[in-house]
Amino acid sequence: MSKEFLLTDSEFSHIVDLVYKACGIVLGEHKREMVYSRLARRIRSLKLSNFEQYLDYLELNKDKEFSNFINAITTNLTSFFREKHHFEFLKKTLVPKLLKENRATKRVRIWSAGCSTGEEPYSIAMTLADMFPIGWDVKILATDLDSNVLEKANSGEYSANSTTGLEPEILKKWFFKDKQGENYKVKPALKKMIHFKRLNLLQKWPMKGTFDLIFCRNVVIYFDKETKEGLFNNYANILIPQGHLFLGHSESMSKEQKNFNSLGKTMYQKIK
Known part of the structure:
Protein backbone atom coordinates (compact mmCIF):
# COMPACT_ATOMS: atom_id res chain seq x y z
CA MET A 1 0.00 0.00 0.00
CA SER A 2 1.50 3.33 -1.09
CA LYS A 3 1.83 6.07 1.47
CA GLU A 4 0.31 9.51 1.28
CA PHE A 5 3.71 11.20 1.42
CA LEU A 6 7.21 10.08 0.46
CA LEU A 7 9.83 10.25 3.22
CA THR A 8 13.25 9.89 1.61
CA ASP A 9 16.36 8.65 3.41
CA SER A 10 17.93 12.10 3.26
CA GLU A 11 14.79 13.75 4.68
CA PHE A 12 14.63 11.20 7.49
CA SER A 13 18.33 11.76 8.24
CA HIS A 14 17.75 15.51 8.32
CA ILE A 15 14.86 15.09 10.78
CA VAL A 16 16.97 12.76 12.95
CA ASP A 17 19.78 15.35 12.99
CA LEU A 18 17.41 18.22 13.88
CA VAL A 19 15.87 16.29 16.77
CA TYR A 20 19.23 15.17 18.15
CA LYS A 21 20.72 18.68 18.03
CA ALA A 22 17.61 20.19 19.64
CA CYS A 23 17.03 17.79 22.51
CA GLY A 24 19.48 14.89 22.40
CA ILE A 25 16.87 12.30 21.43
CA VAL A 26 18.31 9.54 19.24
CA LEU A 27 15.91 8.31 16.54
CA GLY A 28 16.97 5.01 14.99
CA GLU A 29 15.64 3.49 11.79
CA HIS A 30 13.05 1.63 13.89
CA LYS A 31 11.45 5.01 14.67
CA ARG A 32 10.93 5.87 11.00
CA GLU A 33 7.24 4.89 10.95
CA MET A 34 6.58 6.91 14.10
CA VAL A 35 8.33 9.95 12.62
CA TYR A 36 6.34 9.56 9.40
CA SER A 37 2.93 9.28 11.07
CA ARG A 38 3.47 12.16 13.48
CA LEU A 39 4.93 14.62 10.99
CA ALA A 40 2.40 13.63 8.31
CA ARG A 41 -0.20 15.24 10.60
CA ARG A 42 1.77 18.49 10.55
CA ILE A 43 2.03 18.34 6.74
CA ARG A 44 -1.75 17.90 6.43
CA SER A 45 -2.42 20.61 9.02
CA LEU A 46 -0.26 23.10 7.12
CA LYS A 47 -1.77 22.01 3.77
CA LEU A 48 1.65 21.13 2.37
CA SER A 49 2.33 18.43 -0.23
CA ASN A 50 5.37 16.51 1.04
CA PHE A 51 8.18 16.25 3.59
CA GLU A 52 10.47 18.39 1.45
CA GLN A 53 8.02 21.28 1.64
CA TYR A 54 7.58 20.72 5.37
CA LEU A 55 11.33 20.83 6.05
CA ASP A 56 11.62 24.01 3.98
CA TYR A 57 8.70 25.50 5.91
CA LEU A 58 10.32 24.48 9.20
CA GLU A 59 13.57 26.19 8.22
CA LEU A 60 11.80 29.43 7.24
CA ASN A 61 9.40 29.47 10.23
CA LYS A 62 11.45 28.07 13.10
CA ASP A 63 10.08 30.55 15.63
CA LYS A 64 6.51 29.33 15.30
CA GLU A 65 6.89 25.78 13.95
CA PHE A 66 9.89 24.26 15.71
CA SER A 67 8.04 23.69 18.98
CA ASN A 68 5.25 21.96 17.00
CA PHE A 69 7.90 19.81 15.32
CA ILE A 70 9.44 18.75 18.64
CA ASN A 71 6.02 18.26 20.24
CA ALA A 72 5.06 15.92 17.41
CA ILE A 73 8.17 13.77 17.82
CA THR A 74 8.43 13.48 21.59
CA THR A 75 6.59 10.57 23.18
CA ASN A 76 4.35 11.12 26.19
CA LEU A 77 3.09 8.04 28.00
CA THR A 78 2.45 8.19 31.72
CA SER A 79 0.02 7.31 34.52
CA PHE A 80 -0.61 8.17 38.16
CA PHE A 81 1.77 6.45 40.61
CA ARG A 82 3.63 4.73 37.81
CA GLU A 83 6.36 2.51 39.32
Whole structure:
Protein backbone atom coordinates (compact mmCIF):
# COMPACT_ATOMS: atom_id res chain seq x y z
CA MET A 1 0.00 0.00 0.00
CA SER A 2 1.50 3.33 -1.09
CA LYS A 3 1.83 6.07 1.47
CA GLU A 4 0.31 9.51 1.28
CA PHE A 5 3.71 11.20 1.42
CA LEU A 6 7.21 10.08 0.46
CA LEU A 7 9.83 10.25 3.22
CA THR A 8 13.25 9.89 1.61
CA ASP A 9 16.36 8.65 3.41
CA SER A 10 17.93 12.10 3.26
CA GLU A 11 14.79 13.75 4.68
CA PHE A 12 14.63 11.20 7.49
CA SER A 13 18.33 11.76 8.24
CA HIS A 14 17.75 15.51 8.32
CA ILE A 15 14.86 15.09 10.78
CA VAL A 16 16.97 12.76 12.95
CA ASP A 17 19.78 15.35 12.99
CA LEU A 18 17.41 18.22 13.88
CA VAL A 19 15.87 16.29 16.77
CA TYR A 20 19.23 15.17 18.15
CA LYS A 21 20.72 18.68 18.03
CA ALA A 22 17.61 20.19 19.64
CA CYS A 23 17.03 17.79 22.51
CA GLY A 24 19.48 14.89 22.40
CA ILE A 25 16.87 12.30 21.43
CA VAL A 26 18.31 9.54 19.24
CA LEU A 27 15.91 8.31 16.54
CA GLY A 28 16.97 5.01 14.99
CA GLU A 29 15.64 3.49 11.79
CA HIS A 30 13.05 1.63 13.89
CA LYS A 31 11.45 5.01 14.67
CA ARG A 32 10.93 5.87 11.00
CA GLU A 33 7.24 4.89 10.95
CA MET A 34 6.58 6.91 14.10
CA VAL A 35 8.33 9.95 12.62
CA TYR A 36 6.34 9.56 9.40
CA SER A 37 2.93 9.28 11.07
CA ARG A 38 3.47 12.16 13.48
CA LEU A 39 4.93 14.62 10.99
CA ALA A 40 2.40 13.63 8.31
CA ARG A 41 -0.20 15.24 10.60
CA ARG A 42 1.77 18.49 10.55
CA ILE A 43 2.03 18.34 6.74
CA ARG A 44 -1.75 17.90 6.43
CA SER A 45 -2.42 20.61 9.02
CA LEU A 46 -0.26 23.10 7.12
CA LYS A 47 -1.77 22.01 3.77
CA LEU A 48 1.65 21.13 2.37
CA SER A 49 2.33 18.43 -0.23
CA ASN A 50 5.37 16.51 1.04
CA PHE A 51 8.18 16.25 3.59
CA GLU A 52 10.47 18.39 1.45
CA GLN A 53 8.02 21.28 1.64
CA TYR A 54 7.58 20.72 5.37
CA LEU A 55 11.33 20.83 6.05
CA ASP A 56 11.62 24.01 3.98
CA TYR A 57 8.70 25.50 5.91
CA LEU A 58 10.32 24.48 9.20
CA GLU A 59 13.57 26.19 8.22
CA LEU A 60 11.80 29.43 7.24
CA ASN A 61 9.40 29.47 10.23
CA LYS A 62 11.45 28.07 13.10
CA ASP A 63 10.08 30.55 15.63
CA LYS A 64 6.51 29.33 15.30
CA GLU A 65 6.89 25.78 13.95
CA PHE A 66 9.89 24.26 15.71
CA SER A 67 8.04 23.69 18.98
CA ASN A 68 5.25 21.96 17.00
CA PHE A 69 7.90 19.81 15.32
CA ILE A 70 9.44 18.75 18.64
CA ASN A 71 6.02 18.26 20.24
CA ALA A 72 5.06 15.92 17.41
CA ILE A 73 8.17 13.77 17.82
CA THR A 74 8.43 13.48 21.59
CA THR A 75 6.59 10.57 23.18
CA ASN A 76 4.35 11.12 26.19
CA LEU A 77 3.09 8.04 28.00
CA THR A 78 2.45 8.19 31.72
CA SER A 79 0.02 7.31 34.52
CA PHE A 80 -0.61 8.17 38.16
CA PHE A 81 1.77 6.45 40.61
CA ARG A 82 3.63 4.73 37.81
CA GLU A 83 6.36 2.51 39.32
CA LYS A 84 4.80 2.49 42.78
CA HIS A 85 7.99 1.44 44.56
CA HIS A 86 9.41 4.91 43.92
CA PHE A 87 6.53 6.55 45.76
CA GLU A 88 6.73 4.04 48.60
CA PHE A 89 10.43 4.83 49.00
CA LEU A 90 9.63 8.54 48.91
CA LYS A 91 6.95 8.18 51.60
CA LYS A 92 8.60 5.68 53.94
CA THR A 93 12.28 6.59 53.62
CA LEU A 94 12.87 10.00 52.10
CA VAL A 95 10.16 12.04 53.81
CA PRO A 96 11.32 11.06 57.34
CA LYS A 97 14.87 11.87 56.21
CA LEU A 98 13.82 15.29 54.89
CA LEU A 99 11.80 16.07 58.02
CA LYS A 100 14.91 15.47 60.07
CA GLU A 101 17.60 16.99 57.88
CA ASN A 102 15.63 20.04 56.67
CA ARG A 103 14.02 20.93 60.01
CA ALA A 104 16.06 24.15 60.26
CA THR A 105 15.03 25.52 56.86
CA LYS A 106 11.63 23.78 56.63
CA ARG A 107 12.21 23.84 52.87
CA VAL A 108 11.90 20.96 50.36
CA ARG A 109 12.44 21.20 46.61
CA ILE A 110 11.63 18.41 44.14
CA TRP A 111 12.00 18.40 40.36
CA SER A 112 9.91 16.31 37.98
CA ALA A 113 12.05 16.54 34.83
CA GLY A 114 10.03 15.27 31.88
CA CYS A 115 6.67 15.59 33.62
CA SER A 116 4.59 14.90 30.48
CA THR A 117 0.85 15.45 31.12
CA GLY A 118 1.36 15.89 34.87
CA GLU A 119 0.54 12.52 36.42
CA GLU A 120 4.03 12.22 37.91
CA PRO A 121 4.21 15.59 39.72
CA TYR A 122 0.62 15.23 40.95
CA SER A 123 1.50 11.76 42.28
CA ILE A 124 4.50 13.25 44.08
CA ALA A 125 2.30 16.00 45.52
CA MET A 126 -0.33 13.48 46.71
CA THR A 127 2.44 11.48 48.40
CA LEU A 128 3.83 14.52 50.21
CA ALA A 129 0.72 16.59 50.90
CA ASP A 130 -0.12 15.45 54.44
CA MET A 131 3.35 14.47 55.58
CA PHE A 132 4.86 17.87 56.34
CA PRO A 133 3.67 20.07 59.22
CA ILE A 134 2.09 23.48 58.63
CA GLY A 135 4.81 26.05 57.98
CA TRP A 136 6.95 23.86 55.76
CA ASP A 137 7.71 25.18 52.26
CA VAL A 138 7.35 22.17 49.94
CA LYS A 139 7.43 22.87 46.21
CA ILE A 140 7.61 20.73 43.06
CA LEU A 141 9.03 22.02 39.79
CA ALA A 142 7.54 20.14 36.82
CA THR A 143 9.18 20.64 33.42
CA ASP A 144 8.84 19.20 29.94
CA LEU A 145 10.02 19.98 26.44
CA ASP A 146 6.52 19.59 24.98
CA SER A 147 4.38 22.71 25.44
CA ASN A 148 1.18 20.82 24.55
CA VAL A 149 1.50 18.28 27.35
CA LEU A 150 2.49 21.04 29.78
CA GLU A 151 -0.73 22.86 28.98
CA LYS A 152 -2.70 19.72 29.82
CA ALA A 153 -0.66 19.14 32.99
CA ASN A 154 -1.23 22.68 34.15
CA SER A 155 -4.98 22.34 33.58
CA GLY A 156 -5.02 19.40 36.01
CA GLU A 157 -7.97 17.84 34.19
CA TYR A 158 -8.08 14.11 33.43
CA SER A 159 -10.54 11.69 31.90
CA ALA A 160 -12.14 8.96 33.99
CA ASN A 161 -9.98 6.42 32.10
CA SER A 162 -6.81 8.23 33.19
CA THR A 163 -7.75 7.98 36.85
CA THR A 164 -8.89 4.34 36.96
CA GLY A 165 -5.72 3.27 38.79
CA LEU A 166 -6.31 5.65 41.70
CA GLU A 167 -7.88 4.36 44.91
CA PRO A 168 -11.38 5.80 45.53
CA GLU A 169 -10.33 7.64 48.70
CA ILE A 170 -7.41 9.28 46.86
CA LEU A 171 -9.69 10.30 44.02
CA LYS A 172 -12.24 11.76 46.42
CA LYS A 173 -9.64 13.61 48.46
CA TRP A 174 -7.64 15.27 45.68
CA PHE A 175 -10.02 15.55 42.69
CA PHE A 176 -13.48 16.80 41.95
CA LYS A 177 -15.70 15.90 38.98
CA ASP A 178 -16.59 18.44 36.33
CA LYS A 179 -20.20 19.47 35.80
CA GLN A 180 -20.74 16.77 33.18
CA GLY A 181 -19.32 14.12 35.52
CA GLU A 182 -16.97 12.87 32.80
CA ASN A 183 -13.61 14.32 33.84
CA TYR A 184 -11.73 14.78 37.10
CA LYS A 185 -9.95 17.99 38.03
CA VAL A 186 -7.12 18.33 40.54
CA LYS A 187 -8.11 20.35 43.61
CA PRO A 188 -6.36 23.72 44.14
CA ALA A 189 -4.73 22.60 47.41
CA LEU A 190 -2.71 20.03 45.47
CA LYS A 191 -2.13 22.12 42.38
CA LYS A 192 -0.56 24.99 44.32
CA MET A 193 2.37 22.75 45.28
CA ILE A 194 3.49 22.48 41.65
CA HIS A 195 5.00 24.98 39.21
CA PHE A 196 4.90 23.91 35.54
CA LYS A 197 7.55 25.24 33.17
CA ARG A 198 8.75 24.42 29.65
CA LEU A 199 12.40 23.39 29.65
CA ASN A 200 14.83 21.76 27.26
CA LEU A 201 17.08 19.63 29.47
CA LEU A 202 20.00 20.08 27.09
CA GLN A 203 19.95 23.86 27.20
CA LYS A 204 21.02 26.12 30.07
CA TRP A 205 18.88 25.63 33.18
CA PRO A 206 17.47 28.80 34.77
CA MET A 207 17.13 27.33 38.28
CA LYS A 208 19.40 28.90 40.89
CA GLY A 209 18.78 26.74 43.97
CA THR A 210 19.36 23.05 44.67
CA PHE A 211 16.93 20.14 44.79
CA ASP A 212 16.47 17.46 47.42
CA LEU A 213 15.41 14.91 44.83
CA ILE A 214 14.81 14.64 41.10
CA PHE A 215 12.48 12.40 39.12
CA CYS A 216 13.75 11.92 35.57
CA ARG A 217 11.90 8.82 34.47
CA ASN A 218 11.57 7.50 30.94
CA VAL A 219 13.44 10.50 29.56
CA VAL A 220 17.08 9.43 29.13
CA ILE A 221 15.98 6.25 27.34
CA TYR A 222 15.97 8.36 24.18
CA PHE A 223 19.48 9.78 24.68
CA ASP A 224 22.86 8.43 23.60
CA LYS A 225 25.51 7.58 26.21
CA GLU A 226 27.37 10.89 26.00
CA THR A 227 24.18 12.93 26.41
CA LYS A 228 23.06 10.77 29.35
CA GLU A 229 26.38 11.16 31.16
CA GLY A 230 26.30 14.92 30.72
CA LEU A 231 22.75 15.09 32.04
CA PHE A 232 23.57 12.91 35.07
CA ASN A 233 26.53 15.15 35.87
CA ASN A 234 24.28 18.22 35.67
CA TYR A 235 21.75 16.56 37.97
CA ALA A 236 24.53 15.84 40.46
CA ASN A 237 25.53 19.51 40.39
CA ILE A 238 22.02 20.71 41.21
CA LEU A 239 21.20 18.07 43.87
CA ILE A 240 21.98 18.59 47.54
CA PRO A 241 24.72 16.38 49.02
CA GLN A 242 23.34 12.82 49.16
CA GLY A 243 20.25 13.89 47.23
CA HIS A 244 18.27 11.31 45.28
CA LEU A 245 17.59 10.70 41.58
CA PHE A 246 14.86 8.41 40.20
CA LEU A 247 15.08 6.95 36.68
CA GLY A 248 12.57 4.91 34.67
CA HIS A 249 12.26 1.14 34.87
CA SER A 250 14.24 0.52 31.66
CA GLU A 251 16.95 3.09 32.37
CA SER A 252 20.26 2.84 34.19
CA MET A 253 23.60 4.57 34.72
CA SER A 254 26.85 3.31 33.28
CA LYS A 255 29.56 1.95 35.55
CA GLU A 256 31.69 5.00 34.66
CA GLN A 257 29.23 7.33 36.43
CA LYS A 258 31.02 8.42 39.62
CA ASN A 259 28.49 10.85 41.10
CA PHE A 260 25.83 8.35 42.20
CA ASN A 261 25.42 5.10 44.11
CA SER A 262 22.68 2.71 42.99
CA LEU A 263 20.05 1.89 45.62
CA GLY A 264 18.37 -0.65 43.33
CA LYS A 265 15.07 -0.40 41.43
CA THR A 266 16.35 2.59 39.38
CA MET A 267 16.89 4.73 42.49
CA TYR A 268 20.20 6.55 42.94
CA GLN A 269 21.83 8.64 45.66
CA LYS A 270 24.41 11.35 45.07
CA ILE A 271 27.69 10.30 46.66
CA LYS A 272 28.71 13.69 48.15
